[in-house]
Amino acid sequence: MTAPQPPASTKAETSAKLAFRPLPVPQVDVRGFWGDRVDAVAAKTAGILYDRCVEARMLEQIDPDRPSPGVVIPFHSPSPDEADAQGAEFTGSTVTTQMFWDSDWGKTIETAAYSLYRRRNPDLEKKIDAVIDMYGKLQQPDGYLSSWYQRIQPGLRWTNLRDCHELYCAGHLIEGAVAYYQATGKRKLLDIMCRYADHIASMFGPEPGKRKGYCGHEEIELALVKLARATGENKYMELAKYFIDQRGQQPHYFDEEARARGADPKAYHFKTYEYNQSHKPVREQDKVVGHAVRAMYLYSGMADIATEYGDDTLKVALERLWDDLTTKSLYVTGGLGPSAHNEGFTSDYDLPNETAYAETCASVGLVFWASRMLGMGPNARYADMMERALYNGSISGLSLDGSLFFYENPLESRGGHHRWKWHRCPCCPPNIGRMVASIGSYFYGLADDALAVHLYGDSTARFEIAGRPVSLVQTSNYPWDGAVAIEIEAETPIALTLYLRVPAWCRNAALKVNGKMVDLDAATIDGYAAIRREWRRGDRVELDLEMSMARLFANPQVRQDIGRVALARGPLIYCVEETDNGGGLHCIALPREAKLEAHSEPNLLGGIVTLSAIGSRAETENWGSDLYRAKPPAAEETKLKAVPYFAWDNRDPGEMLVWLREG
Numbered sequence: 001m002t003a004p005q006p007p008a009s010t011k012a013e014t015s016a017k018l019a020f021r022p023l024p025v026p027q028v029d030v031r032g033f034w035g036d037r038v039d040a041v042a043a044k045t046a047g048i049l050y051d052r053c054v055e056a057r058m059l060e061q062i063d064p065d066r067p068s069p070g071v072v073i074p075f076h077s078p079s080p081d082e083a084d085a086q087g088a089e090f091t092g093s094t095v096t097t098q099m100f101w102d103s104d105w106g107k108t109i110e111t112a113a114y115s116l117y118r119r120r121n122p123d124l125e126k127k128i129d130a131v132i133d134m135y136g137k138l139q140q141p142d143g144y145l146s147s148w149y150q151r152i153q154p155g156l157r158w159t160n161l162r163d164c165h166e167l168y169c170a171g172h173l174i175e176g177a178v179a180y181y182q183a184t185g186k187r188k189l190l191d192i193m194c195r196y197a198d199h200i201a202s203m204f205g206p207e208p209g210k211r212k213g214y215c216g217h218e219e220i221e222l223a224l225v226k227l228a229r230a231t232g233e234n235k236y237m238e239l240a241k242y243f244i245d246q247r248g249q250q251p252h253y254f255d256e257e258a259r260a261r262g263a264d265p266k267a268y269h270f271k272t273y274e275y276n277q278s279h280k281p282v283r284e285q286d287k288v289v290g291h292a293v294r295a296m297y298l299y300s301g302m303a304d305i306a307t308e309y310g311d312d313t314l315k316v317a318l319e320r321l322w323d324d325l326t327t328k329s330l331y332v333t334g335g336l337g338p339s340a341h342n343e344g345f346t347s348d349y350d351l352p353n354e355t356a357y358a359e360t361c362a363s364v365g366l367v368f369w370a371s372r373m374l375g376m377g378p379n380a381r382y383a384d385m386m387e388r389a390l391y392n393g394s395i396s397g398l399s400l401d402g403s404l405f406f407y408e409n410p411l412e413s414r415g416g417h418h419r420w421k422w423h424r425c426p427c428c429p430p431n432i433g434r435m436v437a438s439i440g441s442y443f444y445g446l447a448d449d450a451l452a453v454h455l456y457g458d459s460t461a462r463f464e465i466a467g468r469p470v471s472l473v474q475t476s477n478y479p480w481d482g483a484v485a486i487e488i489e490a491e492t493p494i495a496l497t498l499y500l501r502v503p504a505w506c507r508n509a510a511l512k513v514n515g516k517m518v519d520l521d522a523a524t525i526d527g528y529a530a531i532r533r534e535w536r537r538g539d540r541v542e543l544d545l546e547m548s549m550a551r552l553f554a555n556p557q558v559r560q561d562i563g564r565v566a567l568a569r570g571p572l573i574y575c576v577e578e579t580d581n582g583g584g585l586h587c588i589a590l591p592r593e594a595k596l597e598a599h600s601e602p603n604l605l606g607g608i609v610t611l612s613a614i615g616s617r618a619e620t621e622n623w624g625s626d627l628y629r630a631k632p633p634a635a636e637e638t639k640l641k642a643v644p645y646f647a648w649d650n651r652d653p654g655e656m657l658v659w660l661r662e663g
Ligand SMILES: [Zn+2]
Pocket: 359, 360, 361, 362, 407, 426, 427, 428, 429, 431
């Protein structure tokens, strides 16, 4: 494996000495909870993604040796009804072409890359190599590369950035290329995508004669940052910064572009440029609006640029947007974007449970954004939310065995919502696949002489401080148990600041270094305990986080949740399922004073901790045929059992409920 190059000495680097960068995926081995999930992706999901892409006839679009499929299916976002209808039956055989197939290949390559690092799979590697060869053959002499615009709609490249995902596709292929290079050492796709990025840089930028555009679906911004970090080429960082700086400027590029192709800019399907966050320049934006995944990808790119350039104007805008999302528009699961209509945000405090769209990709995007906010320094405000989205609203999108997927992640189901094999708009499966397979890179942030531990879990990390190799081993049964032991191994004593997150959900925490208690209050800033010392071989840190159980209540302005309570333990949000509690979950109520109990159940759902309590159930049997009565129903005592939300719909199909009635 070839180690990635550090960024070349650049303006970005000199102004951002305190940047905390994620460790590349191969430098962190995860075990335990995340190890099981990565294994499921490596053993199943990665191969399934490839097979489903082939079944959806995606190879026919990208392979220049085959005749062009030529059937154009216009872009279409599925409604929830359609998604359900397509559901488990849909394997893609009716779809031949799509403008975003390159993005699905990019994410499939990325998932495969990280999976190959985890688990050798020569058959899958050969298949991915063949896909990469097709892209190599498809690439035009000037570097341009888009299976849609080369094979399906030739002659129209760069004419509709607003709607056609052209740069978005490039971004996903870039991310796939970086991952494949990091995981296998193979440069072919990286070289292909550098040539394409060079071509894009020759077409877009502030210089006279270049286009002043950017993509309607953000993604390339964060991808170019990855490319810059992997290659050390600052020109890619500059291009990412250009796309971010240019977004929403006047005259509006999407207006001009529409006129240039003879279209009325006002005849825009989504009516407002809020849909793709180009309604105003990014530094002036203060509300999280529009399509949720696009928003998360944009803010992720902005956070990367804020980190790399030490740009406080971007940082201030991001903090405003973060406040807006987390105080008004975020589900308790870390899900976001309640509406199927725009696949995005609606109005403040509008968080319907049963119809929650909460696309898996949006929660994955929130993980991306939160992790990048940590580039500007450790802050539990971001890391706690990253953890919330990771353990709940994102991995709910993947079945425990890694074979089935959710597109929408509602917080309540009457029994009809289940994971499916594939989708005609298959953005979520490879997105959750790549996130899980790359989970190691979310654990840590590395600065010049500091390491921040953002996530806990059984794992080993390898990194360098001042050119000297250091390893850090975490031993823990997190998230089921909050005891974390950390051992630091270095050949010679090494000075570094270790930042340890103390999550806000934890009511009691204790920290010891080599057996000696540390005053946590004095050591903690922004939710991280900082320990600066010269670390020697065998030094041991013990962090004890009480896995507190909690009742959570929503702001009363959330009309759907008033009078209701959600259960949590540590970072996990819980739900009740029909298979444990019988049907009619809305009839169950949990009294405020009922005692919550936690039970370790090693044989249930891969080994989980369940919660139980004595509640009550409105009895329906003696109600008769009346629809209304002047007397309330009688209630009987019932024992309720809750499981982690991420694990729902892995057993007998049935109802599910996160927000329980209180009473
Ligand atoms: Zn998606």
